[in-house]
Amino acid sequence: MSLHVVRAGHLTTVQDRGRSGLAHLGVARAGALDRPAADLANRLVGNEEDAAVLELTLGGLKVRADPGCWVAVTGAPAPVTVDGAARGHARAEFVPAGAMLRVGTPVRGVRSYLAVAGGIDVQPVLGSRSTDTLAWVGPPRVVDGTELTLGESVGQPVAHDTPRPPDAGPLRIDVGPREDWFAAGALDVLCGTPYTVAAESNRIGLRLDGPPLPRARAGELPSEGMVLGAVQVPPDGRPVVFLADHPPTGGYPVIGVVRPGDLWQCAQLRPGDEVRFTIRRTRH
Secondary structure (H helix, E strand, O other): OEEEEEEOOOEEEEEOOOOOOOHHHOOOOOOOOOHHHHHHHHHHOOOOOOOOEEEEEOOOEEEEEEOOEEEEEEEOOOOEEEOOEEEOOOOOEEEOOOOEEEEOOOOOOOEEEEEEOOOEOOOOEOOEOOOOOOOOOOOOOEOOOOEEEEOOOOOOOOOOOOOOOOOOOOEEEEEOOOHHHEOOOHHHHHHHOOEEEOOOOOOOEEEEEOOOOOEOOOOOOOOEEOOOOEEEOOOOOOOEEEOOOOOOEEOOOEEEEEOHHHOHHHHOOOOOOEEOEEEOOOOO
16 A cells, blocks of 8 residues: 655655654654644544654645545645545545545645555654654655555544644743843743744744844853753844754753643744744742
8 A cells, every 4th residue: 555646745754753762862853843733634544643644844745545545634724635626624535546635735834744544654763754854864755756655554534533733822931941041031022022933944943033032141051952842042142942853952042942732833833924922830
C-alpha cells in the first residue's frame, strides 16, 4: 500500500510526535508543529496517536492512492478534492484506488496535516519518523515522485472525534530562567505590545518583529540547553520562540517559555500576523 506524490507542494515532511529525551545528545525533538491537529487527523482515520502523518506548509499537495485508503486533512483549513470533487476538512474521507487527492492552499493558517489509515510507514531514525529540518535527521523531505509506503490499518475511521483543536489566544509564558538579564519593564514590553511574525520564521523558530526588549546585562551566556517554547532574545532585542526543530543549545538569554498547550498556535501564524504574550500566573 502506498501513496505516489505527484506534487509535493511548498514544504512537505513526514512527522510524528518527535524524538523526546535525546536533547542531552544534541538531538532535537522535531515532530508535528500543530500537535492537536495531527492527533485529530490520526484519530479520524483510526490510527494510533504516534502514527506518522504528512505536514504540509501552505498546501499544494497532490497524491495518488494505491489501493484505496481513508484519509483526513486537519490543521490549516485548505480545500480538499478527490478527482476534482470537493471533500471535507477535519473528517474521514475515502480515496478510491488510483484517485487523485489534492490539498490546496489554506484559506488561513500555514500547516495542514494529512493522515492516512495505517500511517506513513517510513523507517524510524532514533525512534521517530519525524523529519528535523535543521539537522535533516529522519526521513528526507517529500518531493515530487516520492513513493510513501503505508502501514496496515489498526482501527476504524470515525465521522467525528474530539477534542477538537483549542481556540487561539495570547501565548502564555512562564517567566525565566534568565529574566535577570533584562531591564526592569522588559516583561511589560513583551506582554504589553503586539509583535509581528517575520518572514524568516520556520519550523526552527518563530521570529518576531516589534519593540526590542531592553537588557540589564551586556555580553552573552555560555552555551546552555534550550527547551521547546523558549523565548530567546538575540542582541537585536527581538524575541524568537523556539519550535520543534530548534537547536538543543544556545547562548542568548531566555526571558520565558511558552506553555506547551499554546505552541500549536505558532504552527499556524503567517508572516505579518500579530502575536501577543501574557504571563502565566501560578495560583497558590
